[in-house]
Every structure is written in structure tokens, then in C-alpha cells.
Amino acid sequence: MxxxxxxxxxxxxxxxxxxxxxxxxxxxxxxxxxxxLYNVEHIFYMPIQFVNLPNDLIVIDSSDYTATLVVKGEKEKIKNIDISKYLNVKVDLSKAKIGINEYPIEIDKNEKRLDFYYELNKNKITLTIDYLTNKILPVNIIIKGQPANGYYISDYIIGNDFAIVKGPKKLIDEITNLEPIPIDISRATSNINLQIKFKLPKLVTIENQDELFVDIIINKISNQ
Missing domain, CATH: 1.20.5 (Single alpha-helices involved in coiled-coils or other helix-helix interfaces)
Structure with a gap:
């Protein structure tokens, strides 16, 4: 040795x-x-898409509707990348349940082969799901102001006396009447025709909004 x-x-x-x-x-x-110079890291805030939600359900709350996606790769390949062309973040709600539950977050690849590495900051999201329902409620209007001097309201005609209100069951059950947004007729000298708008909670909509209009007839006072 x-x-x-x-x-x-x-x-x-x-x-x-x-x-x-x-x-x-x-x-x-x-x-x-x-x-x-060649390997960099970019952070993208991706909107989470909810897919396959049954028609009779609605998402009413979420801890966050975005996911943070970290992308790593060669600088020249990812510096101006449109990440949505390659990746989509989604939550499959085909098996959604009523109430507060966690659901897995998935990534859809639009390209089979990617020239970069990616990872999500979280793999689950907390969602509140409720039944989607509707209710029929009467329609009224509130008029504020006065026509111009020498004019008056002779009549008003509502296109439909009832509105179909749609939204989460919890909110719809609490609505007993619709609160219209006041219609200002100050200094009007001719008829007014417009859609009736309402003060509604978030996620609540009017299904037959196109039918809810009002004609306010403004006439000139006769000098007889």
C-alpha cells in the first residue's frame, strides 16, 4: 500500500x-x-372557474375566488407569457353539497407539453352552496319630484304587475317585498318611459326584468 x-x-x-x-x-x-438569467419565477393570480354546478344550486360565498400560481422557467419563455393560454384553474362542482364544504382545486392544461414548471399555493377552497330558487312578488313604483310648472301626472302604466325574483334560497326566503329605486320626474314636460329598477341583495336577480317598465303620463294643465 x-x-x-x-x-x-x-x-x-x-x-x-x-x-x-x-x-x-x-x-x-x-x-x-x-x-x-435563464431561470426566473413569476407569480400569477388566476381566477377560479366553477364548473359542472347543477342548475338548481348556486355558490353564495367563498374564502377566495383566486388562486396564486407560481411559474418557473427560462426567462425568455415566460417573461411575457399569457398563462391563460396554457393553464386554467377550476373547481369541479358536479358533486356539490348544500352548506359549507371544501372542494379540490384542479389545473387544466391546454397544452400537452409545457416549457415551464408550475405549482399552486393551495389545493382546496371553501365554498358555501345553497339552492337556487325563485319567488313571484308584486311590483310598485316610487315617484319623486314634481313635473314642470303647469304640468301634472295624469296616470302611470306598469308593464307587468309581478316580478320573478331569483337567487339563493336563504336570501329569497327573507325577501317579502321589492323596494323600487325612486323615479325622478322633476321638471318633466313629457311622458316618461323606463325600466323599473330595484334595490336587490347581491346574487339576487329579476328574471323578467325586460317586462318591468313603466309609462308615466305627463299632461299639461288646461287653461280653461
Whole structure:
């Protein structure tokens, strides 16, 4: 067995060790710098799409409707990337249940082969699901202001006396009447025709909104 040549080991590892250490540090820093030119990290805030939700259900609340997507890859390939062309974030609600539950977040790839690496900041989302229902309620209007001097309201005609209100069951059950937005007729000198609008909670809509209009008849006072 040959003995180790300590002089050679000394020259390789110990002699002028401080210079060699500096050279090693410089080499590592150069490698990090060169790598940073080619490999970068971008953060995208992706809207979460809810798919396959049964027609009789509605999402009424969520902890957050966006997901943070971290994309890593070569700088030239991802610096101006339109991430939505390659990836979509979705939640499959085909098996949604009434109440508050967690659902897995999935990523759909629009391309089979991607030139970058990606990961989500979370893999689940908390959603509140309710039944989607409707109710028929009477329609009224509120008129504010007065016509111009010498004019008066002779009549008004509502296109449909009833509105079909649609939304989450919890909210629909609480609505007992519709609150119309006041119609301002101040200084009017001719008939007014417009849609009747209502103050509605979020997620509540009027199904037959196109039928809910009013004609306010403004006539001139006769000088007889």
C-alpha cells in the first residue's frame, strides 16, 4: 500500500487556501448569476372557474375566488407569457353539497407539453352552496319630484304587475317585498318611459326584468 503524499495534498487543499476559497465563492456566485438569467419565477393570480354546478344550486360565498400560481422557467419563455393560454384553474362542482364544504382545486392544461414548471399555493377552497330558487312578488313604483310648472301626472302604466325574483334560497326566503329605486320626474314636460329598477341583495336577480317598465303620463294643465 502506497503512503499518501502529504506534500501533494498540502499543495492541492491547504496551500494558499484563502485564494482558493475566494475563487470558489466567485465561481458559485457566477453560477447563480448565470442561472438567474435563464431561470426566473413569476407569480400569477388566476381566477377560479366553477364548473359542472347543477342548475338548481348556486355558490353564495367563498374564502377566495383566486388562486396564486407560481411559474418557473427560462426567462425568455415566460417573461411575457399569457398563462391563460396554457393553464386554467377550476373547481369541479358536479358533486356539490348544500352548506359549507371544501372542494379540490384542479389545473387544466391546454397544452400537452409545457416549457415551464408550475405549482399552486393551495389545493382546496371553501365554498358555501345553497339552492337556487325563485319567488313571484308584486311590483310598485316610487315617484319623486314634481313635473314642470303647469304640468301634472295624469296616470302611470306598469308593464307587468309581478316580478320573478331569483337567487339563493336563504336570501329569497327573507325577501317579502321589492323596494323600487325612486323615479325622478322633476321638471318633466313629457311622458316618461323606463325600466323599473330595484334595490336587490347581491346574487339576487329579476328574471323578467325586460317586462318591468313603466309609462308615466305627463299632461299639461288646461287653461280653461
Amino acid at each position: 502506497k503512503f499518501l503524499n502529504w506534500k501533494i495534498i498540502y499543495k492541492i487543499f491547504i496551500y494558499e487556501w484563502n485564494k482558493k476559497l475566494i475563487a470558489l465563492i466567485i465561481a458559485i456566485l457566477m453560477w447563480i448569476y448565470v442561472s438567474s
